[in-house]
Amino acid sequence: MSKAINFEQAGKRVEELVLTLNQYSHEYYALDAPTVSDAEYDRLYRELVNLETMYPELTKQDSPTQRVGDALIEGFEKVEHSSQMLSLENAFNLEELEAFDRRVEQQAKSSHTYLSEMKIDGLAIAIKYENGYLVQAATRGDGRVGEDVTQNIRAISAIPIRLRDNVTCEVRGEVYMPKGSFVKLNKERDEEGKDIFANPRNAAAGTLRNLNPKITASRNLNAFFYTLVDPEEHGANTQKEAIELMNAWGLHVNHEYECIQSIDEVWAYIEKVEKERQDLPYEIDGVVLKVNEFSVQEEVGMTVKAPRWAIAYKFKAEEAQT
Numbered sequence: 001m002s003k004a005i006n007f008e009q010a011g012k013r014v015e016e017l018v019l020t021l022n023q024y025s026h027e028y029y030a031l032d033a034p035t036v037s038d039a040e041y042d043r044l045y046r047e048l049v050n051l052e053t054m055y056p057e058l059t060k061q062d063s064p065t066q067r068v069g070d071a072l073i074e075g076f077e078k079v080e081h082s083s084q085m086l087s088l089e090n091a092f093n094l095e096e097l098e099a100f101d102r103r104v105e106q107q108a109k110s111s112h113t114y115l116s117e118m119k120i121d122g123l124a125i126a127i128k129y130e131n132g133y134l135v136q137a138a139t140r141g142d143g144r145v146g147e148d149v150t151q152n153i154r155a156i157s158a159i160p161i162r163l164r165d166n167v168t169c170e171v172r173g174e175v176y177m178p179k180g181s182f183v184k185l186n187k188e189r190d191e192e193g194k195d196i197f198a199n200p201r202n203a204a205a206g207t208l209r210n211l212n213p214k215i216t217a218s219r220n221l222n223a224f225f226y227t228l229v230d231p232e233e234h235g236a237n238t239q240k241e242a243i244e245l246m247n248a249w250g251l252h253v254n255h256e257y258e259c260i261q262s263i264d265e266v267w268a269y270i271e272k273v274e275k276e277r278q279d280l281p282y283e284i285d286g287v288v289l290k291v292n293e294f295s296v297q298e299e300v301g302m303t304v305k306a307p308r309w310a311i312a313y314k315f316k317a318e319e320a321q322t
């Protein structure tokens, strides 16, 4: 038990512990790059639990002890998205990418670059933060209406419940199950005589739709964020700036993107990614190519269901694992 500590000292120490433990969580769960031992994390966590037990009113809403509620979820409320979650047109070869580039050139009035990003094979999520605090998370659903999965998202240690800045924003990304966690989970389920998941995407979807946040917490889900809603309101003028801003706020982003000038460079990026795909600790099913400058995205505009300023190059489906 920690030495007798007065209320004011306890308040300061709780603040310190919450910031420190949340940073350690980000390194361990999101970056898979811990800087302290599990024992050190557990020691600090126990100190925080003791202080919150001694002074319950000092418990902060972004405390790591508040991530996983005890209550089961009755069901998933419907949530209408602030703006439609877009779907992407697909390309399956270089010719189709070149046709995409020609369409962009026809519409764009100003010079632009492209940003190539990995296409994460998970499930899309939209998360709202108010003054830095996670307030709501919803699945994509049909793009306009999704399901409220806030309690389950709070249980994913790789997703911050408080950002480094007290910013009000909405971010979107992909929740995924790392390949290693998928293999471990299926091994456990097989040993328990339960059905196994066909792939990490199904495992992530099944986990996120679980009515018990404790089960969600146990499955080591992660997420990459790649969309900042209304980015220019936050001072980001390109997709690259939006990614780096979300990273600075403490959100897990995928740094394997490349800013490229012309479409023939994208093929080099695709071939590079296709080679390293097997060695990645997460599954990808392609590359997303976007016009980098938001002002040019506006010029290029949308079709009825998808942006004209982006396209998904899809890899050939991997042979079924025998």
Ligand SMILES: NC(=O)c1cc2c(N)ncc(C(N)=O)c2s1
Residues within 6 Å of the ligand: 086, 087, 088, 117, 118, 119, 120, 121, 122, 174, 226, 288
């Ligand atoms: N449907 C969509 O708009 C997207 C889907 C995905 C995905 N599964 N992974 C990465 C990105 C990205 N980096 O933009 C996008 S964008």
